[in-house]
Amino acid sequence: MDIRPSPSRAIARHLRGALNICRGAWSHAAKLALDIALPTLCVACREPVDGEGVCAKCWAKLAFIAPPFCPRLGIPFVYDPGPDMLSMEAISDPPAYARARAAVRYDDVAKTLVHALKYQDRTDLAPAMGRWMARAGRELLDEADMLVPVPLHWRRGWSRRYNQSGALARVIERQSGVKLQSEALRRVRPTQQQIGLNRLQRASNVQGAFKVAADRQSLIQGRRVVLVDDVLTSGATVDACARALLRAKAAQVDVLVFARVVDTNKAPI
Numbered sequence: 001m002d003i004r005p006s007p008s009r010a011i012a013r014h015l016r017g018a019l020n021i022c023r024g025a026w027s028h029a030a031k032l033a034l035d036i037a038l039p040t041l042c043v044a045c046r047e048p049v050d051g052e053g054v055c056a057k058c059w060a061k062l063a064f065i066a067p068p069f070c071p072r073l074g075i076p077f078v079y080d081p082g083p084d085m086l087s088m089e090a091i092s093d094p095p096a097y098a099r100a101r102a103a104v105r106y107d108d109v110a111k112t113l114v115h116a117l118k119y120q121d122r123t124d125l126a127p128a129m130g131r132w133m134a135r136a137g138r139e140l141l142d143e144a145d146m147l148v149p150v151p152l153h154w155r156r157g158w159s160r161r162y163n164q165s166g167a168l169a170r171v172i173e174r175q176s177g178v179k180l181q182s183e184a185l186r187r188v189r190p191t192q193q194q195i196g197l198n199r200l201q202r203a204s205n206v207q208g209a210f211k212v213a214a215d216r217q218s219l220i221q222g223r224r225v226v227l228v229d230d231v232l233t234s235g236a237t238v239d240a241c242a243r244a245l246l247r248a249k250a251a252q253v254d255v256l257v258f259a260r261v262v263d264t265n266k267a268p269i
Helices: 007-037 056-061 088-092 108-119 123-136 154-160 164-176 199-206 214-220 236-247
Strands: 099-105 146-149 224-232 252-260
Touching: 056 108, 099 123, 108 123, 108 164, 108 224, 108 252, 123 164, 123 252, 146 164, 164 224, 224 236, 236 252
Parallel strands: 099 252, 146 224, 224 252
Antiparallel strands: none
16 A cells, blocks of 8 residues: 655645745745844833943943942942941841852842833843842952852742843853752742841741752752842841751852942941
């Protein structure tokens, strides 16, 4: 019995293949035309911009954090108080982690960048933000054994499709050469969003929410970890993560974020 396809079927199969190729080429051409017709807009002011989503005017408005700052919390000082001088916040309420560093203050432009990355699928912003973080955290990264992003609960990760902290950490890994361990820390229970909660509520909300799995503890033990997140506000989330890593016998935990809240109503020293 001859089971070879009929000529008409073979022709139809070739036509379908050619049609798929044409569709792919058309899709690529349409996307290219759209990119040309609709230039990239600044994520903050919506003006056309060449490059990474922030125009020169808005870039100039970003308040990059540079010395002098608190060696423990990374809070900028108004003036240089001398070497090893801690901020009042670090003295009165020291965190579980050893040091924190941030690239910028959490102001209007930084907030727009963070929200675009986190909620609007603007993963194209991660390379620039991650490079700024790598520069701000060079001191921590030079001493680090691994990067660990603050994890999402699997339900939130499923709905959001990606973890913004992981996206930033991947850029930092490429910039620094420090190995990323995405699965080292897990969020073992869902938590309420921290927006709108006071300091005590934030701490209670994330208490016991993070854990190093038993099969990952040997990976953490004795290692110096840099914990990566997008924003540091009260510090409750990164503090809870640091405690979980220290329970797994991490030698030290530092924190690196894109932006941190600076309370301008309080004296920095």
